[in-house]
Amino acid sequence: xxxxxxxxxxxxxxxxxxxxxxxxxxxxxxxxxxxxxxxxxxxxxxxxxxxxxxxxxxxxxxxxxxxxxxxxxxxxxxxxxxxxxxxxxxxxxxxxxxxxxxxxxxxxxxxxxxxxxxxxxxxxxxxxxxxxxxxxxxxxxxxxxxxxxxxxxxxxxxxxxxxxxxxxxxxxxxxxxxxxxxxxxxxxxxxxxxxxxxxxxxxxxxxxxxxxxxxxxxxxxxxxxxxxxxxxxxxxxxxxxxxxxxxxxxxxxxxxxxxxxxxxxxxxxxxxxxxxxxxxxxxxxxxxxxxxx
Amino acid sequence: xxxxxxxxxxxxxxxxxxxxxxxxxxxxxxxxxxxxxxxxxxxxxxxxxxxxxxxxxxxxxxxxxxxxxxxxxxxxxxxxxxxxxxxxxxxxxxxxxxxxxxxxxxxxxxxxxxxxxxxxxxxxxxxxxxxxxxxxxxxxxxxxxxxxxxxxxxxxxxxxxxxxxxxxxxxxxxxxxxxxxxxxxxxxxxxxxxxxxxxxxxxxxxxxxxxxxxxxxxxxxxxxxxxxxxxxxxxxxxxxxxxxxxxxxxxxxxxxxxxxxxxxxxxxxxxxxxxxxxx
Numbered sequence: 030x031x032x033x034x035x036x037x038x039x040x041x042x043x044x045x046x047x048x049x050x051x052x053x054x055x056x057x058x059x060x061x062x063x064x065x066x067x068x069x070x071x072x073x074x075x076x077x078x079x080x081x082x083x084x085x086x087x088x089x090x091x092x093x094x095x096x097x098x099x100x101x102x103x104x105x106x107x108x109x110x111x112x113x114x115x116x117x118x119x120x121x122x123x124x125x126x127x128x129x130x131x132x133x134x135x136x137x138x139x140x141x142x143x144x145x146x147x148x149x150x151x152x153x154x155x156x157x158x159x160x161x162x163x164x165x166x167x168x169x170x171x172x173x174x175x176x177x178x179x180x181x182x183x184x185x186x187x188x189x190x191x192x193x194x195x196x197x198x199x200x201x202x203x204x205x206x207x208x209x210x211x212x213x214x215x216x217x218x219x220x221x222x223x224x225x226x227x228x229x230x231x232x233x234x235x236x237x238x239x240x241x242x243x244x245x246x247x248x249x250x251x252x253x254x255x256x257x258x259x260x261x262x263x264x265x266x267x268x269x270x271x272x273x274x275x276x277x278x279x280x281x282x283x284x285x286x287x288x289x290x291x292x293x294x295x296x297x298x299x300x301x302x303x304x305x306x307x308x309x310x311x312x313x314x315x316x317x318x319x320x321x322x
Numbered sequence: 323x324x325x326x327x328x329x330x331x332x333x334x335x336x337x338x339x340x341x342x343x344x345x346x347x348x349x350x351x352x353x354x355x356x357x358x359x360x361x362x363x364x365x366x367x368x369x370x371x372x373x374x375x376x377x378x379x380x381x382x383x384x385x386x387x388x389x390x391x392x393x394x395x396x397x398x399x400x401x402x403x404x405x406x407x408x409x410x411x412x413x414x415x416x417x418x419x420x421x422x423x424x425x426x427x428x429x430x431x432x433x434x435x436x437x438x439x440x441x442x443x444x445x446x447x448x449x450x451x452x453x454x455x456x457x458x459x460x461x462x463x464x465x466x467x468x469x470x471x472x473x474x475x476x477x478x479x480x481x482x483x484x485x486x487x488x489x490x491x492x493x494x495x496x497x498x499x500x501x502x503x504x505x506x507x508x509x510x511x512x513x514x515x516x517x518x519x520x521x522x523x524x525x526x527x528x529x530x531x532x533x534x535x536x537x538x539x540x541x542x543x544x545x546x547x548x549x550x551x552x553x554x555x556x557x558x559x560x561x562x563x564x565x566x567x568x569x570x571x572x573x574x575x576x577x578x579x580x581x582x583x584x585x586x587x588x589x590x591x592x593x594x595x596x597x598x599x600x601x
Contacts, residue, residue, distance in 0.1 A: 072494070073464050178365045205492055206410065208364045208521050209562035235494035275496045280565045284587070288594060303565075307572035314578055317597055 032098045032117065032196045032229060034061040034084060040092030041079055053079040054253045057093070061246070063196070066223050066230045068240040068261070070276060071250030077201075077233050080250065084199050084231060085118035086111045098196075116145060119195030123202050125186035129174040134160075134185050137174050141193045159188040164218055180211040187215075191222075197229040198222070204236075216243065241265070241279035241301035249276065266299055281306045324390055326482055326515045327352040332374055332384035344370045345381065346538035354482070357509065357516040359526040361549075362535030363560035368519045371535070372485050375517070376405040389482055403432070406476030408489040412468035413461075421463070422447065422456040425475045432479070446474040449511065450504050466497025470504050477508055484509070486518040490525060502528065523550070523564045534559055551584035566590040 041054040054076045061067050061084075071077050082088040083095050086102050095102045097114055122128075131137035138159050139152030147155065160169060163184040169177070174185050183203075190198065200219065204212040220243050222228045234240060240247055240261055247264050249257040251274060257264050265271070268278045268286055278286075285300050294313050300306035328351040335343045344367050352358050360368050373379040374386055377398035386393040388401045409415055418424030425443045434442070447453045450470040460468060469489055476484060486505065490498040502525060509516050518525055526532055532549045534542040536559075542549075550556070553571075556563055563571075566587055570580040581593060 074462075180364055206488070208560045210557050210560065211364060213557070237495075277495050281569075284565065284569065288591065291591065292594070303568045303572040304575070306569060307576045307578070310573065311576045311578060314573075314594075314597060 030098055032063045033096070034098075034118075034197065035096040036060075036083070036090075036093065037096070038093035039083065039090045039095055041076075041083070041088060042091045045091050052253060054083075054090075055092075056254050059248055059255055059258055061197075061229065061231060063229055064227050065246045066220075066244050067232070067246040067248060068244035069231065069233045069248045069250060070235060070237070070240060072235075072275070074252075075250040076253040077250055081120060081199055081201055081231075081233060084197070085120060086114050087120075112145075116193050117195055118197040118199060119190040119193050120199040121187055121190050121201065121203055123205060124183075125190070125203075126174075126179065126182035129182060129186055129189075132173060133171050134165075134174050134177075135170040137185060138188045138192050141189055145193070155192050156188075159192050162191060162218070162222065163188045164214060180207055180215075183207065183211075183215070195228070197231065199231045199233075201233045202235075203232070219243075235276075237265075237277050237279045238281075241281065249274070262299055262301060265301065285309065324354075325351040325387070326354045326356075326389060327375060327517070328387045329371070329374070330385050330387070332371075332381040332386065334370060334374065334379060334381045336370075343382075343538050345374065347384070348535075348538070348540050349384075350533060350540060352483075352515055352517060354515055355509075355513050356531065357518070357529045359529035359532045359546075360517065360519045360535060361521070361526055361532060361560050363558070366535040366560065367538040368535050369487055370538075372407065372487050372517065372519055375483075375485065376402050376407060403479060404482045405485060406473075406479060406481040406483070407485045407487060408469060408472050408476065410488040410491055412465050412472065412492065415472050416460040416468070418460065420456070421452065421458050421460055421471050424460055424471060425478055428475050428479050442478045443474075446478040447471075449477060449508055450474045464497060465493040466500040469493065469497070469501045473501070473504055473508065477512060480512075481514070483515045483517065486516065486520065486525075488519055488521065490520070490522055498522065498524070521560055521562065523556075523562050526561060527564075547584050 036057045036059045039054060039057040042050050042052045044050045069077055083090060089102055089104055089106055091104050097118065100114060129137055131140060135153055135156040138156040142155050143152045156170060157167060160167060165181065165184055174182055204215050216239060219230060223230050232244065244261050247259065247261040248255055249264065265278050265282050268282060271278055279301055281300050281303050285296060285306055289295060296309040300309050330349050332345050332348045333343050334345040348371060362368050370379060374381050375388065377393055389404045391397050391401055393401055416424055417427050422443050425446055426439055429439045429442060447456055450473050452467065452470050452474060460471060490501050493501065505516060506528065520526055527546045529546060532544055532546055533540055550564055553567055566585045573580050585593060
C-alpha cells in the first residue's frame with residue numbers, strides 16, 4: 030500500500046460552534062508523497078502545529094478530507110481504529126525528551142512496541158536495534174534516561190518513536206535548543222534513515238538552510254493555509270516573495286543573488302548549498318585567472 | 323574602573339557524587355559596558371556559570387563579586403537587581419495578561435510606586451520598540467517580540483548587566499536579528515554590560531571578547547575574529563561555522579585558492595572583487 034498523505038480542502042476550527050471558535054486552518058490542499066522529504070515552513074501561528082496533528086489523525090479536519098495511505102479521515106470519522114495510523118505515522122514533538130519517563134533507556138524505547146503487543150524480550154530486542162540508529166551504543170540500555178545529557182535524551186526519545194517502525198516520521202523542530210554539533214548529527218541521522226530505509230520525512234522548521242540541504246519538497250504555510258508548495262529550488266528562486274513573508278532564504282541563495290548582481294555573473298542553476306555555490310562560482314573565478322595571465 | 327563582574331576560582335557540582343564538576347575552577351571578569359560571549363558545547367557549564375552570577379546557584383568554593391558586592395545570602399537580592407536574565411524559551415517567562423502588565427511585574431515585586439512604574443513601563447517598551455503592543459496578550463506575539471518584551475521587563479528594573487542565556491536559540495532568523503538589534507541599542511543607551519551565552523555565530527560576533535568553555539572549564543579566550551579563524555574546530559567548540567568559512571571550504575574542494583585568514587561576508591565579497599578586477 031502506498032503511504033501518500035493527501036489533504037483535500039482541509040479546514041480546522043477550534044471549538045467549532047461555540048462563541049470561542051477560532052479558525053486555525055482553511056482550504057488546504059497538499060500532498061506528501063511516500064519516500065519524500067518534505068519541509069513545512071511558516072511563522073508561529075501559521076497553523077503548523079495544527080496541521081501536524083492531522084498527519085496521524087490526532088485531530089480530524091472539521092472540513093475536507095485527509096487521506097493517509099488507504100484511510101480517509103473526515104470530521105465524521107470515528108475515533109475507533111485509528112491506533113494503527115499512529116503506528117504508521119510517528120510524530121516527534123518539540124522537546125520530546127520531556128516525555129521520557131521510564132527507569133531505563135531500554136524500557137523507555139520498548140514502551141510503544143509493548144503497548145502494541147510486543148513481549149518483554151521483543152521489546153528489549155527492538156531497543157537494542159534502535160540505539161545504534163540514533164547514534165548511541167548498547168552501554169546506554171540500562172542507564173536511566175534522566176542521567177543523560179539533553180542531546181542524548183532527545184536521541185532516546187526519537188528512538189522510542191522509531192521503535193514503532195513508522196513509514197512516515199514527522200519532526201517538529203527536532204533540533205531546537207541543541208548545539209550546532211548535536212544539530213548536525215541529528216539532522217544527518219534523519220537523512221540517513223530517509224536514504225537507507227526509505228522513511229518518508231516531514232520536517233517542520235524555520236531553518237532555511239536545513240530545507241536547502243535535506244528537503245526535496247517544500248510547503249509554505251501562512252495564516253492557516255498553503256501559500257506555496259513545490260520544489261525548494263523553485264520556491265527559493267523568488268527570494269523577494271519569501272522575504273516579504275519574513276521567511277528568508279538559505280545563506281547560499283542569499284550570497285549567490287548578491288554576487289550575481291554585483292559582478293554581473295549569471296549562474297546556470299540557483300545554488301542551495303555552499304558546495305553548489307562553489308561549483309557555480311568556479312568557472313567565473315577560473316576565467317578571471319586566465320584573463321590575468 | 324572596577325570590574326562589574328568578577329568570578330574567582332568557582333567550582334560547583336550538581337550532586338556530591340557527580341563524576342566531574344559542572345564548573346571547575348572558573349575565573350573571569352567583565353568590565354562595565356563590555357559585551358562578553360560565552361561559547362561551548364551543550365553540557366560544558368555555560369548556563370551553570372550564568373546562574374552563579376545572580377545567585378541562582380551557590381558555588382561549592384570560590385567567590386563571585388557583582389558591582390563591588392561579594393555575593394552572599396544577605397545581598398543576593400541587591401545583586402539580582404543589578405543582573406537581568408533573559409532565558410531560552412520565551413513562553414516560560416510570562417506572567418502578565420497584557421504586555422504592559424508583564425513588564426510591570428518585576429517592579430511590583432520591588433514595591434516601586436505606581437506613577438514611577440507607569441513611566442518606566444512606557445519607557446522600557448519604547449526602547450524595545452514594543453510600545454504599540456502594550457495592551458496585547460503576550461501569548462499572541464512572535465518569539466522575537468516575546469523576547470523583546472522580556473528585555474523590556476529587565477531594563478525597567480534598571481540593571482547594570484544583562485545575561486542572555488541562549489535567548490535567541492528558539493527564534494527564527496528574523497526574531498533573532500530583532501532581538502540582537504534590540505540588545506545592541508539598549509546596551510549603548512543604558513551603558514549596560516552584556517554576557518551572552520550562545521551557539522549563534524552572529525551573536526558571538528557582537529561581543530568584545532569571546533570565552534570558550536569545555537567540560538566545566540574556561541579553556542580559551544579571544545576576539546571574535548581570532549575565534550572564528552579556527553575553521554572546522556568551531557563545531558567542537560559549540561559554534562556553527564560562519565557562512566564565509568563554509569563557502570571557503572567548498573571553494574577549496576573545487577581547487578580554488580582561498581585566503582587562510584578569517585573573512586566576514588563583506589570581506590569575502592571584497593576578496594572576490596579584487597580577484598575579478600585585477601588585470
